[in-house]
Amino acid sequence: xxxxxxxxxxxxxxxxxxxxxxxxxxxxxxxxxxxxxxxxxxxxxxxxxxxxxxxxxxxxxxxxxxxxxxxxxxxxxxxxxxx
Amino acid sequence: xxxxxxxxxxxxxxxxxxxxxxxxxxxxxxxxxxxxxxxxxxxxxxxxxxxxxxxxxxxxxxxxxxxxxxxxxxxxxxxxxxxxxxxxxxxxxxxxxxxxxxxxxxxxxxxxxxxxxxxxxxxxxxxxxxxxxxxxxxxxxxxxxxxxxxxxxxxxxxxxxxxxxxxxxxxxxxxxxxxxxxxxxxxxxxxxxxxxxxxxxxxxxxxxxxxxxxxxxxxxxxxxxxxxxxxxxxxxxxxxxxxxxxxxxxxxxxxxxxxxxxxxxxxxxxxxxxxxxxxxxxxxxxxxxxxxxxxxxxxxxxxxxxxxxxxxxxxxxxxxxxxxxxxxxxxxxxxxxxxxxxxxxxxxxxxxxxxxxxxxxxxxxxxxxxxxxxxxxxxxxxxxxxxxxx
Numbered sequence: 001x002x003x004x005x006x007x008x009x010x011x012x013x014x015x016x017x018x019x020x021x022x023x024x025x026x027x028x029x030x031x032x033x034x035x036x037x038x039x040x041x042x043x044x045x046x047x048x049x050x051x052x053x054x055x056x057x058x059x060x061x062x063x064x065x066x067x068x069x070x071x072x073x074x075x076x077x078x079x080x081x082x083x
Numbered sequence: 084x085x086x087x088x089x090x091x092x093x094x095x096x097x098x099x100x101x102x103x104x105x106x107x108x109x110x111x112x113x114x115x116x117x118x119x120x121x122x123x124x125x126x127x128x129x130x131x132x133x134x135x136x137x138x139x140x141x142x143x144x145x146x147x148x149x150x151x152x153x154x155x156x157x158x159x160x161x162x163x164x165x166x167x168x169x170x171x172x173x174x175x176x177x178x179x180x181x182x183x184x185x186x187x188x189x190x191x192x193x194x195x196x197x198x199x200x201x202x203x204x205x206x207x208x209x210x211x212x213x214x215x216x217x218x219x220x221x222x223x224x225x226x227x228x229x230x231x232x233x234x235x236x237x238x239x240x241x242x243x244x245x246x247x248x249x250x251x252x253x254x255x256x257x258x259x260x261x262x263x264x265x266x267x268x269x270x271x272x273x274x275x276x277x278x279x280x281x282x283x284x285x286x287x288x289x290x291x292x293x294x295x296x297x298x299x300x301x302x303x304x305x306x307x308x309x310x311x312x313x314x315x316x317x318x319x320x321x322x323x324x325x326x327x328x329x330x331x332x333x334x335x336x337x338x339x340x341x342x343x344x345x346x347x348x349x350x351x352x353x354x355x356x357x358x359x360x361x362x363x364x365x366x367x368x369x370x371x372x373x374x375x376x377x378x379x380x381x382x383x384x385x386x387x388x389x390x391x392x393x394x395x396x397x398x399x400x401x402x403x404x405x406x407x408x409x410x411x412x413x414x415x416x417x418x419x420x421x422x423x424x425x426x427x428x429x430x431x432x433x434x435x436x437x438x439x440x441x442x443x444x445x446x447x448x449x450x451x452x453x454x455x456x457x458x459x460x461x462x463x464x465x466x467x468x469x470x471x472x473x
Contacts, residue, residue, distance in 0.1 A: 019253055034253040038211065043462040059466050062395065 005074045012052050013070055016045040028071030042067050047072075053079045090145045093125050094152040100425065101156025105148070107168050108159055108282035109172035109439050112275055114238050115282045118160040122153075123193030127164065130298035131171045131317075136187035136358075146172075146317060147324040149373055154328030156444040159282025161328060163196075163235050166323035167220035170197040170415075172317040174261065175307050177301040182261060186241070194293040199240035200230040200290055209250045211307055214253040224299070227291040228270070234285040237271060240264050244290060248304040257306035273298045277317070279397075279442030311393045316382050318451075319401050320375065323408030326447050327371050333440045334364050334472045337419050340435065349424050360422045366416075367411040377473050378404045395463050396471035402463075403473075409447035 010026050019036035020026070037045065039062070046057055058063055066076040097245050101118045108115045122128055132146055139145070140278045146168055154160035171196075174183065176199075189195045194302050215228035230236070241263050248256040273287030273317020301309040305452055341350045341357070351357055378400055392401070420428035420437050428437050 009260075019255075033255055038255060040459055040462050059395070059468050060464055063393075072450065079281060082407070 005070070008052055009049075009074060010070075010076065012048050013045065013073070015048070016041045026070055028074070029069050031072075032067060032069060037067065049077060053077060053081065090127070090130055090139055090141055091148045091152055093127055094149040097121050097125060097127075098152065098156040103416050105157035105159075105282075106436065108143035108277075110280040112277070112284070114235060114284040115160045115163070116238070117328040118157060119163065119196065119235075119238070122160070122164055122373035123196070124191070126191070128167060128196060129171070129187075129191030131168055131175055131197045133175060135187075136183065138187065139191075143317065143320055143344050143386070144379045145313055146321045147379050150321045150324035151331065153333040154325040158287060158329040158440070159280050159323060161325040162283055162322065166193045166199060166234050166318070167197050168321055169314050169317040173259070173300060173309050173313040176313045177259075177462070178261065179297040179299070181297045182300070183371075186261065191411050194238040195239065196235065197241045197243060197451075198227070198233050198235050199314075200233055200236075200242050200244040201289070202230065202232055202467050204229050204231050208309060209402055210245065211257060213245050213247040213306075214254060216250045216252070216268060217258060217260070218250065219293070221296065223295060225293050226260065226262075228386050230288045230290055231273070232285045232289045233290075234283045235271070236244075236286050236288050242267065242290065242298055243300065245306055247458045252304060256304035258303050259300040259306045261298045261300055262290075262292055262294050266294055267409055278445055279439070280362070280446045281442075292332050293462040310463060311398075316392050316401055318335055319405040320379060320382065322447070322450065323371065323375050323404050326408050326444055327368065327375060328445055329440050330364075330371075330415045331366055333416050333435075334361075334368060335363065337361075337423060337435075337437045340423075345426070347427055350422070350427075358424065360418055362417050364415045366423075367415045371408045371411050374407060374473070383473060395466045395473075399460050399467065399471075400473045402460045404446075405451065406456050406460070409444075409450075409453055413441075413444040413447055416444050416445055430436045458468060 013026060014020065015036040016037055017032065044064055046061065050056055066072045100121050104115055104117050107113065114261050126139055127149060129138035130141040134140040145383060150161055150165045153164055174186060178186070203214050206212065218225045226244060228246060240321065241261060244260050244262060245257050246260065247254060248258045268291045270289040271286050272289050275284050275286045340346050341352050381397065381400060382392060385397065414439065422428065422440055423435065423437060427435055431438055
């Protein structure tokens with residue numbers, strides 16, 4: 001992971017994890033799918049990240065492993081921001 | 084290899100028998116026992132079982148063709164067969180070799196009709212989440228769950244059952260297990276008196292029992308992969324084919340009536356209104372037939388190359404097939420009811436079973452609710468900026 005993630009990132013991610021207890025911290029290696037991030041929620045999360053950070057992800061991003069953990073997703077977001 | 088024509092021919096031979104029982108099956112909301120017996124004897128219960136296990140070795144095109152043909156006789160029977168076939172496909176693709184060795188020859192011989200237990204009370208047709216969990220760790224696995232809808236559950240010889248992998252795992256961690264009927268204790272919990280597809284006997288059940296570890300189909304917690312690669316694609320193809328077959332049979336009956344000396348006065352073949360209405364019905368069925376074939380081609384090509392079916396465009400295409408087939412086939416029969424009028428189109432006592440087709444096909448948009456698929460398809464469409472059409 002490049003740097004500590006921004007609080008806005010964590011806020012957006014948490015919003016899409018209905019099975020995650022509000023008091024449980026989001027760690028970089030948290031298994032997103034185990035906390036309610038199904039394929040539909042992935043798309044909503046993606047759209048919210050695009051809105052929140054003013055970026056556009058490529059269409060094939062859903063097939064990537066980036067959605068498995070917050071750490072991978074933050075790395076991907078930074079790659080897209082840098083592009 | 085068992086030829087496509089041969090499997091469809093076997094199905095065609097069964098149509099008169101299915102048709103002979105269709106009215107009674109519908110009237111009594113009774114399971115089509117005679118029709119299923121004939122299907123068991125025909126070899127078609129093993130259409131998708133590979134030849135090395137004694138089956139017909141058919142593929143997705145065969146499922147579509149046989150489902151369409153069977154629905155000419157009885158839509159309920161065709162749907163029972165379609166659902167059995169989607170279970171068989173999942174077992175062929177994902178079962179442990181020991182389970183496949185024990186089970187598939189019995190399926191091919193017509194001894195095992197498999198029902199599915201994939202929804203739970205309050206799940207709203209969502210099959211990728213489960214509440215009731217397996218217990219028992221690495222040895223024998225115990226299950227105890229409620230199932231609001233088990234098509235043919237009272238008559239099935241085997242069951243494919245989804246369970247949460249364990250009490251500790253998340254609701255998304257769903258494990259598929261196979262159980263023989265004699266491994267289970269089954270209690271029918273609800274009555275069955277629906278509008279249509281009455282012969283499917285999709286009763287509520289409580290299912291308890293124990294299975295061996297090799298009866299897990301796919302990976303532990305890996306039902307999503309089974310669903311995306313096998314159960315959902317085959318279901319959408321097979322159901323759409325059944326609905327198409329029922330609507331095709333309805334149109335065929337109406338065309339024959341219009342061409343006969345016995346036609347009612349309103350069905351004048353020289354009437355522009357009659358021909359325009361016939362054209363609309365025909366066009367809708369052509370569209371479903373063409374799209375069904377395209378999806379079959381795509382599924383078969385993906386499978387031949389060992390590619391998964393979970394890419395965005397393919398998911399959209401599979402959902403489109405189901406939603407479009409449900410809407411267009413029901414709409415077609417609705418138009419035929421209107422065209423034929425009160426006596427021929429609407430009455431239960433009509434020579435033509437249009438009102439039965441109408442009731443049967445009304446279920447199509449509810450059997451996995453179209454709204455759920457539209458929500459997913461719309462979201463997936465956002466992920467396909469170039470719009471990759473089939």
